[in-house]
Amino acid sequence: MSKPPGAPPAHGERTRELIVQTALRLFAERGYERTTMRAIADAAGLSVSNAYYYFRSKDQLVQEFYAEIQRRHREEAAEALGRDGFVDRLRGVLHAGVTVMAPYHDFAGSFVGVAINPRSGSSPFSDESTAAREAAIGLFRDVVEGAKPAVDRQVRADLPELLWLAYLGVTLYWVHDTSYEQDRTRRLIDLATPFVARLIRLSRLPGMRPITTDLLWLVRKVRS
Amino acid sequence: MSKPPGAPPAHGERTRELIVQTALRLFAERGYERTTMRAIADAAGLSVSNAYYYFRSKDQLVQEFYAEIQRRHREEAAEALGRDGFVDRLRGVLHAGVTVMAPYHDFAGSFVGVAINPRSGSSPFSDESTAAREAAIGLFRDVVEGAKPAVDRQVRADLPELLWLAYLGVTLYWVHDTSYEQDRTRRLIDLATPFVARLIRLSRLPGMRPITTDLLWLVRKVRS
DNA sequence: ACTGTGATTTGAACTAGTTCAAATCCAGGG
DNA sequence: CCCTGGATTTGAACTAGTTCAAATCACAGT
Numbered sequence: 001m002s003k004p005p006g007a008p009p010a011h012g013e014r015t016r017e018l019i020v021q022t023a024l025r026l027f028a029e030r031g032y033e034r035t036t037m038r039a040i041a042d043a044a045g046l047s048v049s050n051a052y053y054y055f056r057s058k059d060q061l062v063q064e065f066y067a068e069i070q071r072r073h074r075e076e077a078a079e080a081l082g083r084d085g086f087v088d089r090l091r092g093v094l095h096a097g098v099t100v101m102a103p104y105h106d107f108a109g110s111f112v113g114v115a116i117n118p119r120s121g122s123s124p125f126s127d128e129s130t131a132a133r134e135a136a137i138g139l140f141r142d143v144v145e146g147a148k149p150a151v152d153r154q155v156r157a158d159l160p161e162l163l164w165l166a167y168l169g170v171t172l173y174w175v176h177d178t179s180y181e182q183d184r185t186r187r188l189i190d191l192a193t194p195f196v197a198r199l200i201r202l203s204r205l206p207g208m209r210p211i212t213t214d215l216l217w218l219v220r221k222v223r224s
Numbered sequence: 225m226s227k228p229p230g231a232p233p234a235h236g237e238r239t240r241e242l243i244v245q246t247a248l249r250l251f252a253e254r255g256y257e258r259t260t261m262r263a264i265a266d267a268a269g270l271s272v273s274n275a276y277y278y279f280r281s282k283d284q285l286v287q288e289f290y291a292e293i294q295r296r297h298r299e300e301a302a303e304a305l306g307r308d309g310f311v312d313r314l315r316g317v318l319h320a321g322v323t324v325m326a327p328y329h330d331f332a333g334s335f336v337g338v339a340i341n342p343r344s345g346s347s348p349f350s351d352e353s354t355a356a357r358e359a360a361i362g363l364f365r366d367v368v369e370g371a372k373p374a375v376d377r378q379v380r381a382d383l384p385e386l387l388w389l390a391y392l393g394v395t396l397y398w399v400h401d402t403s404y405e406q407d408r409t410r411r412l413i414d415l416a417t418p419f420v421a422r423l424i425r426l427s428r429l430p431g432m433r434p435i436t437t438d439l440l441w442l443v444r445k446v447r448s
Numbered sequence: 449a450c451t452g453t454g455a456t457t458t459g460a461a462c463t464a465g466t467t468c469a470a471a472t473c474c475a476g477g478g
Numbered sequence: 479c480c481c482t483g484g485a486t487t488t489g490a491a492c493t494a495g496t497t498c499a500a501a502t503c504a505c506a507g508t
Contacts, residue, residue, distance in 0.1 A: 011455090011456085011504090012455075012456075015456085036493085036494055036495085037494070037495060037496085038493095038494070038495090046457075046458090047457065047458050047459075048458090048459095048494095048495090048496090049457070049458060049459080049460095049496090049497080049498085050456075050457050050458070052495090052496070052497080053455090053456065053457070056496095057495080057496075058494095058495065058496090109340070109341040109342045109343055109344075110341060110343075112340050112341065113337040113338060113340050113341040113344070114337060116333070116336050116337050116340050116396070116399075117333040117334060117336065117337040118333045118399055118400045118402075119333055119334075120333075120337070123400070125400055172340070175340075175342055176342045176347070176349050178342075187445070191442050191445065192442065195438065195439065195442060198435065199435075202435070211422065211423075211426070214419065215419065218415050218416065218419060221411070221415065235474095235485090235486085236485075236486075239486085260463085260464055260465085261464070261465060261466085262463095262464070262465090270487075270488090271487065271488050271489075272464095272465090272466090272488090272489095273466090273467080273468085273487070273488060273489080273490095274486070274487050274488070276465090276466070276467080277485090277486065277487070280466095281465080281466075282464095282465065282466090
């Protein structure tokens with residue numbers, strides 16, 4: 001799959017990286033649509049068709065973008081994952097996500113439009129992005145597993161994936177959020193996080209058990 | 225805004241309608257991407273630039289598509305809205321939506337991709353589609369208002385919008401549903417509908433009141 | 449140094465959405 | 479009938495993503 005770590009990167013590898021970095025910079029500077037493949041190639045100092053030698057399409061550059069964001073998200077979330085309480089951890093991770101995406105807000109809509117398409121390969125549900133998806137869900141697994149006091153065992157297994165789905169929802173909300181510096185999304189996170197925690201706690205109450213069980217059953221049933 | 229009803233449609237009006245019908249037919253036949261503006265113009269017997277005289281962009285044809293689907297949805301939902309129970313009404317309306325969208329499933333992803341983009345104007349949240357959105361929410365208002373026994377007053381006001389959001393969620397699920405004839409989406413509807421009803425009923429229990437209130441408060445707060 | 453081979457690189461061409469300035473059409477007023 | 483102004487219609491051109499066949503390069507083996 002990859003070279004022994006520490007080996008100097010092959011020429012092709014460096015060119016590839018150069019293209020990604022150039023693309024990301026231009027995306028942030030002028031947005032997605034207005035960054036043409038020709039502009040990327042020019043800025044990177046090579047020909048358009050050469051860029052296409054490394055990336056099948058412009059969409060695939062978007063996938064690289066996701067991968068990069070993902071890396072930064074984990075980095076930015078590290079601090080929050082050092083805390084104890086479930087709510088603090090979840091809130092921190094969600095805010096970290098919004099923070100790393102912030103520079104791209106103006107045109108993130110184009111990305112989401114690409115990503116939502118089931119055929120696009122950069123869809124978070126597609127086979128191609130299995131790795132990225134696992135990584136993202138892993139982040140929320142960390143949120144759940146590391147919480148003290150521990151999260152109810154009944155929901156622990158399914159919670160990471162549900163939280164990841166919720167995070168996709170937050171992203172969708174964020175994309176449409178036109179408030180100053182996306183403050184509304186920040187507020188949504190602050191308000192919804194303790195609410196989620198409360199629901200989880202509630203699910204333990206005797207009267208709620210059957211409902212929780214049913215919901216989890218529904219989730220599992222519907223997942224495949 | 226419009227002519228007196230019954231007046232014979234102007235020439236421009238007929239041309240416009242011809243383009244929409246042709247486009248919809250080709251969309252269903254070959255999908256969105258593979259239906260070129262040139263093909264639409266050819267099939268309708270006019271020049272490409274003439275089509276652009278009536279529609280600012282290909283995206284705008286997608287908006288016409290939504291409007292048409294919306295009309296058919298209401299038509300298809302009529303029967304379900306003749307029933308009494310809330311669950312039956314809601315389930316019927318959701319199934320009706322899936323039914324009218326079915327012929328377009330293979331390439332609906334492209335449409336959703338266009339629609340999810342906040343700038344695109346065909347986003348369900350955009351100003352341009354206020355009318356369509358109101359109509360869609362209206363459908364769910366009918367679901368709620370006409371139910372017997374009546375839905376709890378506490379949630380009645382906000383429920384239509386929430387159900388519409390849930391419907392968008394179902395649509396998203398449907399778009400990604402690769403099961404035969406989208407059976408999984410059908411199942412999701414069948415399973416989730418009574419669950420929603422149960423939650424609403426639960427919200428009346430004394431212990432739940434504060435949570436319900438909080439949730440509705442959150443919804444209102446976050447909406448603007 | 450020389451050559452064959454696979455990895456890179458490139459210019460030119462193709463496709464499809466979009467724009468534009470120049471016709472063309474058409475109805476109402478003279 | 480002719481003229482005029484607005485509504486339609488059009489061919490040609492522009493842009494941007496993508497493809498392709500033909501160089502060019504780099505290096506392993508001779």
